[in-house]
Amino acid sequence: MIDAKISNRDLAAAPAGGWEMISGADAEFQRAMICVTARKGRFIYDRKLGTDAVNLSDAAKTELIFGEALAKYKNVRLRVNSVGQGVASVTLMIDGESRTQEVQSYGNV
Secondary structure (H helix, E strand, C coil): CEEECEECCEECECCCCCECEEEHHHHHHHHHHHHHHCECCCCCCCCCCCECCCCCCCHHHHHHHHHHHCCCCCCEEEEEEEEECCEEEEEEEECCEEEEEEEECCCCC
16 A cells, blocks of 8 residues: 555655655554544545544543444554543554554534
8 A cells, every 4th residue: 555645634745755655564553544534524535444532531432433444444452551631542453553643623513
């Protein structure tokens, strides 16, 4: 899998021009994080993509919300490490490799 790299919510520019591309594990982790962080119903090409992560205050509920978004990806597992003040620390595991990242809630919508 090859994809354009997203950095700071935008496509990352390559030094020589165009877009920076990623592949392999980096692309897989990026795809999984997009599924977890995108607001459900907002992506025009796939209205089922994303989550309803409005209130990240309970680890078990947050894990269920994120797990639902990732359900179609058989090789991806997610663990919520902690939640608090609208931020969740999650660890994504794909094919034996894991990466930890923070996810922000959407606030009250």
